[in-house]
Amino acid sequence: MSAAARGNREGRWAWRLTGFVTLCVYIFLFAPIIATVVLSFNASMFGGFPMTGFSLQWYGKLLGNEQVLAAFRTSMWIALVTAVITTAVGVVTAYTLIRFEFRGKQMLNTLVILPALVPETILGVGLLVAIKAVDQPRTSLLLVLGHILLAVPYVVLIAQARMVGIRRVYEEAALSLGASRLASFREITLPLLVPAVVAGALLAFTISFDNTSASLFWRPAGVETMPTQILSMLKISISPEINALGTVMILVTVGIPLIGGLLLQGLTRLRRRGNPEEKT
């Protein structure tokens, strides 16, 4: 047998092994999601395998569950408000950090990212303690502020990465042509930042919609978000209704960024065929 053929056979085995490991990783990653989705259609009274038949009854039950609907509404509006405010704050912060030189810039840079590094539980307790110290009640506003705190670092990072690619000459050109600083930001910088704005908003929405541990600390008495609602339902039993609720959550947190991404792609294709990084 020639050395080449032997090498080929070894290569084939290595390739098979890689394939097998990859498959295992994917099964490990997606099994929980698939199990949740599949079991949400189970006719059985128990929230686990085996499947006894196909049924939509658990979705029907969800729609009739006033508590779940309230939690869904709460999560939606909190995530929306969080996304809007976080994106605005994040983009302006990133713009400032990239475009201007000022004292304490490095410090601000670190401080902005810090909430992403501190464990969520600590942040949860911390904000609560702070609120207690100034003698304020736990309101939905606190919940929104908390979620903004959690999401801002990610939006800043995304916007900064995009901002670096937008060369300063575009703004200088706009200024030289007679646009004020605000006008050149609005007409030049912001449109070029759109991909980062959309990505940041989607991420902020998802972070807020998903958040569990910090929300447990921050929610006002009697208010549930989707994740906390699921947690409290789990305390009673593992009902198949929870699988249905889980599927809805997966749909929202995966579906919204997906739709957003597709929209953005379509928009980009419509408006231009190059972007500032590709064309210099």
Place this chain on the structure above:
Amino acid sequence: MPDKLTDQTSKPRPSPAGASQAVAGSAAARPGAEGGTPAVEFRDIDIAYGKFVAVRDFSLAIRRGSFVTLLGPSGCGKTTILRSIAGLVDISGGQISIGGRRVDDVPIYKRNIGLVFQSYALFPHKNVFDNVAFGLKYRNVPKADIQRKVRQALEMVRLPGSEKKLPSQLSGGQQQRIALARAIVFEPEVLLLDEPLSALDANMREEMRVEIKKIQKETGITAIFVTHDQEEALSMSDRIVVMNAGAVEQIGTPEEVYETPATAFVADFLGKANMLAGTVSAADQQTATVSLAAGQTVTVASPRALAPGAAVTVVVRPQKLAVGPAATSNRLAGRVVSTSYLGSSAIYEVDIGGRTTIRANTPISGKIAREGEAIDVGFGPADCVLLDENGSRIA
């Protein structure tokens, strides 16, 4: 260093408060427009970035309608000067006026200047029309006029009908034309060009050079052009401001700076002149005999009587040197070190002794001298410039 700032007559510069300014511009070109306020005027400009002084004591007045080039190596402060006119760089001392109006405190978007960048800087998300119309929009020009002016500007840069295209669909040269149209369409007081040709390939550069100059003449706009390319500077400018290390070395017409460099730097930067060091051995009112360090003696024209023993440098352009039998005066015997054949002419590097190599660029007549051949080079007494020991032209 006031002695570094030299106008074309090389008079010592008066005190900073003095009214006399170095004036760059085409004095003879538009006699009717004389005596008006300069389009752009710098008075004793200092610009510093932290502790680094980028420009010091820069004074210049630029005539309306003239094409002035700031020429120098990278880091000489030329781009800094240009950006200070635009308001993109803060000056730390002195004052800048555009059309007689002081602009030190005027923000960039109120200065009414047209700016063309090396990297074009067309807005990538706007089409050609919106790019060119941008400046008009912010000047509240009526819609119908915007349409007309944009069309005219695109015709001027020879890209009519490209309104709907996006910058990414255009070549580099086309993008720079659009950038030029965008900068002139609103009739700014000054057009600032920051190395606009450097990003283009060689053929396109040549074409754009002619184009820019033509458009500047047609519109009569005052243009300030920054480059490190001497060929661009010589071929396009009414006046050239040669800069080095944040200060002006010489201001003059292309012919003046090339033929009579005021300093050793200018002689070297423009066209790599031969610099022959020596000492004056004999002199009268019109001529000086110089013993070169290379061991040979030349007699050259001198503007005044020089003191024997004075250290001087004889500056001779490669094009002024005659080779072989054509070398009739100031013959220097040497040996060819290398020959570059350029078709219509040839460049010889000739060793004339004393570790001195001299460069001659001559039209080809007869056979070409090869490496190692003994050869004579020579130049006319008036075909050179004399510099004193400080590297300043003796006048």
